[in-house]
Amino acid sequence: MSVLARFDMSGKVALLSGAGRGIGAASAMALAEAGADIVVTARSVDQIESVAARARELGRRAIAIPTDANDADAVKAAVARTVAEFGRIDTVVSVVGGAMPQPFMNTSDKDLRNSFENNVVNGLRLVRECVPHLLAAAGDRPGGASVVMVSSAIGHIVGRGYVSYGSAKAALDHAVELMAADLNPRIRVNAVAPGAILTEALEIVAANPELKASIENLTPLRRLGEPDDIAAAVLYLASNASSYMTGQILAVDGGTVTTNFNFPIADL
Secondary structure (H helix, E strand, C coil): CCCHHHHCCCCCEEEEECCCCHHHHHHHHHHHHCCCEEEEEECCHHHHHHHHHHHHHCCCCEEEEECCCCCHHHHHHHHHHHHHHHCCCCEEEECCCCCCCCCHHHCCHHHHHHHHHHHHHHHHHHHHHHHHHHHHHHCCCCCCEEEEEECCHHHCCCCCCCHHHHHHHHHHHHHHHHHHHHHCCCEEEEEEEECCECCHHHHHHHCCHHHHHHHHHCCCCCCCECHHHHHHHHHHHHCHHHCCCCCCEEEECCCCCCCCCCCCCCCC
């Protein structure tokens, strides 16, 4: 098999959460461009319908399933519908998560619980529901099915204002390593850890040339990332191109070694 052919996802079915916009939508389209049929889920009906329509224009089968990642029954139903309509699940991509930055002393127990729920529990719930179907798709092939979690650079670098979000993403990173150990050898589990990516979450940066330039200047590659930078990594981890990788956190962050977008906090 040629190296390029290892990226071919033809005949595969990929289920993506948080796929209505930004990194999730870009990842869905990357997998569709590589030949996969896709199922996209999120709460925003119009957005996921748009992504599915674009995939169908490429000749792929694609469905949009409105799903609240916090609703265990809705997640179970989305997985069941995927298998009912497509007959299999080869790849799961979890893009759910997020938390607003704030000073540690303003971070309540509820903030911490919400961050861990959104960034760890919801993603692991989706994977758990999909495991029987991933195993069926993998058959006897080592690494025949794949899971890709979208984490964050803040899970392994330091910045002010990110205690709840960074702690949750660090937990997710270790969960990836632990799931990989549990699900070997037939299911590979890896994560992408994006740095500062120009999605809706960074609209304030894109709208402020001075702020944008300051962050770019603090990034070794001197630019902010784009959703397609992460989508390319997702495709790599989802496809046979990474068939000898599991339990890994792939940093796609422009070389960032410390956060370049600190939340303004006065010294104590």
